[in-house]
Amino acid sequence: MSIILEQLLNGLTIGSFYALIALGYSMVYGVMKLINFAHGDLFALGSYLGYTLLVWSAGAVSQRFGLWGGMAAALLFAFFAVGCVGVLMERVAYRPVQKSGRLPLVVSALGVSIFLENLIMAVWGPRYQAYPASVVPTYTISLGWFHITSMQLFILILSFVLMLILYYVVQKTTFGAAIRATALDKEMATMLGIDVGKITLFIFFLGPALGGMAGVMNGMYYRQISFVMGWNYGLKAFTATILGGIGNIPAAMLGGLLLGLVEMFGAAYISSAWKDVFTFLILILILIFRPTGLIGEKVAEKV
Amino acid sequence: MKKVWFCLFIVFLFVLSAGAVAAEEKPIKVGLQAPITGQWAYEGEMAKNSVEVALQMIQEQGGILGGRKIEIVVADDASNPRDSALAAQRLVSQRVAAVIGTYGSSVNEPAADIYEASKMIDIGYGSTAVKLTMAKERKYFFRTCGRDDTQGQFFSEYAVGTMKARRIAIMHDNTTFALGVAEEARKALQEYLDAGVAELVFYDAITPGEKDFTPILTKLRETNPDVWYFTGYFPEAGLLVRQGRELGIKCPFVGGNAAINEDFVKIAGIEYAKGCLMTQEPMPTDLDTPKAKRFLELYRQRHNTVPTSPWPVYAADALIALTWAIDKAGSTDTEAMLEVLRTGMEGCEGITGSIAFTERGDRKGIIYKMYVVTGEGDMVVYQP
Numbered sequence: 052m053s054i055i056l057e058q059l060l061n062g063l064t065i066g067s068f069y070a071l072i073a074l075g076y077s078m079v080y081g082v083m084k085l086i087n088f089a090h091g092d093l094f095a096l097g098s099y100l101g102y103t104l105l106v107w108s109a110g111a112v113s114q115r116f117g118l119w120g121g122m123a124a125a126l127l128f129a130f131f132a133v134g135c136v137g138v139l140m141e142r143v144a145y146r147p148v149q150k151s152g153r154l155p156l157v158v159s160a161l162g163v164s165i166f167l168e169n170l171i172m173a174v175w176g177p178r179y180q181a182y183p184a185s186v187v188p189t190y191t192i193s194l195g196w197f198h199i200t201s202m203q204l205f206i207l208i209l210s211f212v213l214m215l216i217l218y219y220v221v222q223k224t225t226f227g228a229a230i231r232a233t234a235l236d237k238e239m240a241t242m243l244g245i246d247v248g249k250i251t252l253f254i255f256f257l258g259p260a261l262g263g264m265a266g267v268m269n270g271m272y273y274r275q276i277s278f279v280m281g282w283n284y285g286l287k288a289f290t291a292t293i294l295g296g297i298g299n300i301p302a303a304m305l306g307g308l309l310l311g312l313v314e315m316f317g318a319a320y321i322s323s324a325w326k327d328v329f330t331f332l333i334l335i336l337i338l339i340f341r342p343t344g345l346i347g348e349k350v351a352e353k354v
Numbered sequence: 355m356k357k358v359w360f361c362l363f364i365v366f367l368f369v370l371s372a373g374a375v376a377a378e379e380k381p382i383k384v385g386l387q388a389p390i391t392g393q394w395a396y397e398g399e400m401a402k403n404s405v406e407v408a409l410q411m412i413q414e415q416g417g418i419l420g421g422r423k424i425e426i427v428v429a430d431d432a433s434n435p436r437d438s439a440l441a442a443q444r445l446v447s448q449r450v451a452a453v454i455g456t457y458g459s460s461v462n463e464p465a466a467d468i469y470e471a472s473k474m475i476d477i478g479y480g481s482t483a484v485k486l487t488m489a490k491e492r493k494y495f496f497r498t499c500g501r502d503d504t505q506g507q508f509f510s511e512y513a514v515g516t517m518k519a520r521r522i523a524i525m526h527d528n529t530t531f532a533l534g535v536a537e538e539a540r541k542a543l544q545e546y547l548d549a550g551v552a553e554l555v556f557y558d559a560i561t562p563g564e565k566d567f568t569p570i571l572t573k574l575r576e577t578n579p580d581v582w583y584f585t586g587y588f589p590e591a592g593l594l595v596r597q598g599r600e601l602g603i604k605c606p607f608v609g610g611n612a613a614i615n616e617d618f619v620k621i622a623g624i625e626y627a628k629g630c631l632m633t634q635e636p637m638p639t640d641l642d643t644p645k646a647k648r649f650l651e652l653y654r655q656r657h658n659t660v661p662t663s664p665w666p667v668y669a670a671d672a673l674i675a676l677t678w679a680i681d682k683a684g685s686t687d688t689e690a691m692l693e694v695l696r697t698g699m700e701g702c703e704g705i706t707g708s709i710a711f712t713e714r715g716d717r718k719g720i721i722y723k724m725y726v727v728t729g730e731g732d733m734v735v736y737q738p
Contacts, residue, residue, distance in 0.1 A: 054572055061568045177395030179589055181620035191600060200600060273565045275593055275621040279393060283563060319569030324528060324559040 053197040058319050059312070064203050064272065066311020067210035070304045071265035072288035073295070074217065075258030077303035080292070081234030082247075082254050084153065088160040089140060090262055091285015092167035095278065097133045097263025098270035099175055101125035105186040118188045126209075126267050133263025134256040141255040164281075171278040182274045206268050213261065214304050221300050230254070234298055290334045296344025305346060381423035382686055384676060385445035387455030387465060388669070392433030393563075393589075396617075397457050400666040401479065402428060405454060407652045408670035408705070411645070418681035426673075431456055435464050442468040451686035452476070452679075454672040457665060459483030460530035466495050473688055475679075475695070477672035480665040482611075483534045487714040494688075496695060496711050498671040498704065499664075500635060500720035502531065505611060506538025506585075508722040509633045513581050514546045516724075516738060517606070523556035523579035525570075525594070527586035533559075535585035535610050555579050562590055571598045579603075585610035592621025599626045606631060611722075615663050619731040631736060632725045635664040636706070640723075640735060646705045671704035678702045678709075 072094050079087045104112055104125045113121030144163045148155040190201040221227035232240040233250045241247050269284070270276045287310065295306025310330065317329040337344065386405055389398035405426055412418065427450050429441035438456065442465035445453055453469060456462050457480035469476040470492050478486065478497035482505070487495065513519045522543065526536035536557070546552040555577040560567055571594065574582065582598070582605050584591055591613035598607070609618070611634030619627040638650060638661050649670065650660055661667060675695065682698050683690035699710040710718045726736035 057572065058569060061566065065566050172391075172395075177391065177399070179396075179617045179621060181592075181617070181623075183620075184623040184625065198601065269565075273593060274596065274623065275565070275589060277393075277589065280565075315566070315569055319572060322558075323567070323570035323573075324561055326561050326564065 056197060057199075058315050060199055060203060060207070062312035062315030063308060064206055064311070065315065066308035067206055068265050068269050068284065068307075069288045069291040069310050070214065070307025071210055071261050071268075072284055073291040073303040073307045074214075074300065075262045076289055076292040077295075077297055077300060078230075078254045078258045081230075081298040081300075082237070082251050083145065083149070083156070085145065085156045085160060086289065087258075088157070088285065089144075089163035089167055090259070091281035091283070091288065092164050092171070093133050093137060093140075093259040093281070094262040094266040094269070094284055094288075095171060095276070095281030096136065096167060097129040097266025098276045098280070099171055099180070099266075099278075100132050100263065101129040101267030102180055102182055102270055102276060103175075104128045106183060110183065110186050113186045118186065121186055122188070122205075122267075122271065125271075126264050129263040129267045130260045133266070134260030136263075137255045137259025138252060140259070141251065164285075168278055168281060175278065177278065179275055179277045181276070182270050184274075187271050187274065202272050206272060209268070210265075213264075217257075217261075218301060218304070287330060290330055293334060293344060294337055296346045299344070299346055302344055302346040306344065309345075381425040382419075382680065383425050383427050383448065383450040384673065385427050385429060385448070385450035385453035385455070386669070387429045387431055387438070387441050387445060387453055389433040389457050389461070390428065390430035392431075392437075394433040394457055397480065397663065397665060398430070398433075400661045400663065401457065401669040402426075403653065403657055404649075404661060404666035404670040405673050407649060407656060408673045410652055411648060412674065412677050418677045419684070424677065429455075431461055431465065433458065433461060435461050438462070439464040439468060441465065446472040446474060450474075452676050452688070452691065454479060454669055454676065456481065458529070458531065459486060459534065462486060463530070466492060470494050475676070475688060475691055477675060479669035479672050481531075483530045484538065485530075485534070487716050492715065494692070496672075496675070496715040496717075498668040498675060498706070498709065498717050500722070501716055502534040503538035503541075504720060505633050505722055506535045506540075507542040509535075509539045509583055509608060509610075510542035510546070512633070512724055513583070513608070514543070514552050517581055519552065519580035519606075521553050521555045521578060521580045523574055523577060523582045523605075524554065525556070525574070525582070525584045525586070526559050527562040527590060528559045529562060529586065531612065532586040532610065536583075539583060539585070556582075560586070560590060560594070562586060564590070565593060567594050567597050568601065571601050571603065574598070575601055575603050579605050581606050581608060583608045583610070584613055587612045588615050588618040589621065592618045592627075595622040595626050595630060608633060608724075611635060611664065614725070614727065614733065616731065619727060624729070624731050627727045627731060628729050630727045632727075632733070633722055634725055635720065636723055636735075637664055637725070637733060638667045638705075641667070641706060643703065643705065643707055645703060649705050667705050671706055671709055674704045675699070675702060675709045 075090050112124050140163055144159045148159050188201050192199050229245045230250055233247055291306035291310040292303050295302030314326055318326045388401045429445050431438040431441040438461045452475040454477050459481040462478050462481035475494050482499050482502045484501055484503050524536050526532040556574055591609050595607050608631040614632040679691040679694040680686055682694040702709045724736040725733045
């Protein structure tokens with residue numbers, strides 16, 4: 052029983068990473084109808100930026116503000132820095148080609164992805180980097196056979212809080228209504244007096260920023276980061292987005308968490324070597340039987 | 355008549371000098387196929403550095419064929435089999451004299467086939483899979499590193515004989531290399547299993563590139579092993595040890611020779627890395643040949659550090675073996691070089707000791723050792 056509970060928690064933890072990244076995919080798709088392939092690399096960039104802040108002058112930040120303070124600083128730093136990169140990316144790579152149709156946009160996104168991956172390699176080197184033990188709080192909370200690490204608990208709480216806030220903002224506020232309206236029909240939204248430019252800016256800040264934050268959490272949880280990690284997580288989160296239903300924010304959260312659980316239980320009870328097979332099997336099945344995802348666009352339109 | 359002779363003599367002189375000039379000006383090109391980018395980029399970089407240092411050492415000792423220049427042509431195989439084939443074709447089309455490379459066994463395989471078809475000598479430096487030399491006969495393939503079965507056998511004998519372990523767990527990652535070591539360890543274990551002194555309680559694979567191994571580790575924990583052998587690579591090994599210890603797996607961890615390096619220590623964290631064991635060839639810093647000392651000295655001068663895995667040194671040895679063969683053969687004629695590599699290696703001293711090959715192309719006389727990670731994160735030879 053305790054093993055099932057542990058697997059459940061592990062699945063939810065990895066699912067929260069997928070969910071936070073999936074949110075960025077989904078939001079950007081909503082306003083621009085673009086699968087932002089660079090999103091996984093923004094996630095990787097986030098974990099490298101958080102790492103840099105934490106190891107900067109021998110962990111000065113953590114010494115000054117304590118372990119949890121240092122962690123908060125790294126999270127916020129990655130949040131804002133990656134958010135700004137996201138905005139810049141939209142200006143430089145997406146806006147100029149937006150009018151030429153969807154294919155040039157996708158190609159541009161792939162270009163940004165390759166650029167970011169190689170940028171990370173050029174700046175931080177091809178070697179694996181590791182968040183040093185001295186900057187990550189590591190307590191294991193054990194109740195008999197049942198273990199949970201402080202980091203895991205923190206990640207679960209923070210991601211759920213973030214998702215709740217986002218859910219509230221998007222579903223319950225006027226600004227959120229404007230975001231949803233833009234996602235539904237850009238021209239109509241413009242006619243109704245919504246500043247679509249501002250919404251786009253906001254989305255391209257928030258999506259990557261959440262991804263960047265997830266990157267720092269991922270780095271702290273697994274401690275190991277590499278410049279190629281973005282691709283794998285990007286692909287998984289993309290699957291999660293499709294699973295939930297693209298363009299719909301609660302659906303992305305659901306898709307991420309669900310995917311994490313499926314992976315974890317599949318690996319635990321069937322075979323670990325087949326983990327990725329489950330992920331992509333789900334992608335294929337969903338695309339065949341429910342191309343709109345579990346929570347299709349209908350729910351989004353109902354509001 | 356005299357005039358004719360004189361003219362002929364002049365012509366002869368011209369031909370001679372022209373030949374000499376050509377020989378002097380045209381450097382001997384030696385290919386180096388290595389993972390300069392991709393997941394093993396770090397190994398590729400060290401291999402390139404090591405080959406350059408070895409080249410400097412060879413030139414210090416007067417070079418080969420009377421001081422002809424040697425040029426290293428690097429081809430990047432990006433740590434994957436597809437780019438490996440492209441890299442091999444590129445080197446073949448550039449008409450290098452012979453090739454050093456490459457690191458990963460699964461990456462080496464397609465390249466070795468191309469070199470074989472192009473009749474080009476290829477000396478692997480990190481590809482230890484048994485099947486590279488044993489599955490089919492490759493006339494032009496050699497390697498300066500050892501072979502997986504030796505390492506797997508070493509583990510099984512050590513675990514049962516020295517560590518007195520009864521319940522043995524073996525984990526791999528389905529890559530040619532890791533699967534090879536694991537299979538060989540299992541084969542060597544068979545006689546202990548038959549004798550009833552040991553039990554193989556766990557034998558399974560993880561997915562390389564993953565980050566979360568808690569499901570499989572939970573399964574491993576249930577089998578309650580005395581020793582846990584992982585034959586894959588360090589990025590996963592570091593995470594496995596950390597996550598396994600956090601799940602409460604307390605038995606000794608033994609990594610294969612690709613599992614433990616300083617990055618492993620960083621990823622696992624020193625508190626968990628300490629005491630982890632590893633089966634492997636001696637590290638460059640544990641080599642005590644005179645050439646090894648000079649090699650490390652030069653490497654430090656150039657790069658301010660030393661190679662942190664055993665493999666780059668084998669790349670350097672590959673260059674030493676090749677230049678030896680060219681020098682003995684007197685030319686870069688492939689068949690003549692082959693003859694030397696097979697039968698004329700007596701006296702060829704590499705950085706890891708004397709170099710000679712079996713008729714299959716494997717290196718003769720490779721030794722393995724058990725290493726342990728110290729509290730400072732260094733790897734030292736293990737003394738139980």
